[in-house]
Amino acid sequence: MESASQSDNPPQEPPSRSSSLLGIVVALLTLTLPIFAIAHFSSAQIDALEPPPAAFSQPRRE
DSSP, X not given: OOTTSOOSSOOOOOOOHHHHXXXXXXXXXXXXXXXXXXXXXXXXXXXXXXXXXXXXXXXXXX
């Protein structure tokens, strides 16, 4: 196999500006949205799992 030979595929055009921007937006959402969702729902679950304060009453002694 010769390294100087040209490939059979013609050179591809670079991606358009809008598709690059869309890819960046999708990548950023993929990285940040799960972090925000975990932070939001984990703090909500801690409050929900906290038991209500118990009122301990002692029987009256007369």
